[in-house]
Amino acid sequence: MSDVTVTGLFPVPFMRVTQAVDADTVAALIRLLDSDATERNSRSEQLSHTTVCTPDAHPEFEIVNGVIGPQLVDFGSLLFGENLDWSIKEMWLNRLEPGGYQTVHAHANSFISGVVYLTESHASSRTVFYKNMGGREFAFTNEHRDAKMGPFNAPKWAVPASLPGDLVLFPSYLLHEVPRNEGSTRMTLAINAVPTRLKSWDYELRLG
Numbered sequence: 001m002s003d004v005t006v007t008g009l010f011p012v013p014f015m016r017v018t019q020a021v022d023a024d025t026v027a028a029l030i031r032l033l034d035s036d037a038t039e040r041n042s043r044s045e046q047l048s049h050t051t052v053c054t055p056d057a058h059p060e061f062e063i064v065n066g067v068i069g070p071q072l073v074d075f076g077s078l079l080f081g082e083n084l085d086w087s088i089k090e091m092w093l094n095r096l097e098p099g100g101y102q103t104v105h106a107h108a109n110s111f112i113s114g115v116v117y118l119t120e121s122h123a124s125s126r127t128v129f130y131k132n133m134g135g136r137e138f139a140f141t142n143e144h145r146d147a148k149m150g151p152f153n154a155p156k157w158a159v160p161a162s163l164p165g166d167l168v169l170f171p172s173y174l175l176h177e178v179p180r181n182e183g184s185t186r187m188t189l190a191i192n193a194v195p196t197r198l199k200s201w202d203y204e205l206r207l208g
């Protein structure tokens with residue numbers, strides 16, 4: 001009898017925390033977004049944001065900062081193998097009106113990025129993550145009606161339906177987008193976080 005073992009080599013962690021932020025805080029964040037969404041996105045007229053700022057800029061941001069701190073430490077230990085001190089260096093609110101979208105991007109100068117959903121997202125506008133895009137090699141694929149897509153061959157993955165207060169965390173290098181919103185207004189809080197330090201043997205890199 002032979003044993004057959006399939007190993008998911010070098011997997012990328014992705015964390016979902018349902019109801020990470022309570023309903024009162026979600027309501028307060030929506031009020032803040034209603035009063036403060038001044039920045040128009042350069043690519044989609046139907047996407048606007050609040051100014052990108054540190055958590056101490058708004059009491060509502062401070063609440064979220066406190067609540068999701070332990071999750072950042074847990075997620076960071078998956079990335080770096082150690083419980084590090086993490087700080088959220090940037091937070092901002094997004095309002096995606098019907099017809100709006102966010103083009104594919106990653107978050108620079110950051111290690112953990114996250115989204116707190118403040119509304120439900122229509123099925124069309126769930127955050128989509130990409131394994132990779134482009135490059136200078138010819139690409140081959142086997143995508144067709146009869147091909148079964150799974151974690152090893154799927155080129156992209158959409159976040160399952162989320163409720164207000166749900167949180168997702170992902171490595172900041174992961175490419176992602178929000179496809180065209182065919183539903184009602186979608187609101188989210190985005191975060192970027194860095195550890196206070198990383199160490200490569202005796203060399204310590206200080207951040208934040």
Ligand SMILES: [Fe+2]
Nearest residue numbers: 105106107176
């Ligand atoms: Fe993003």
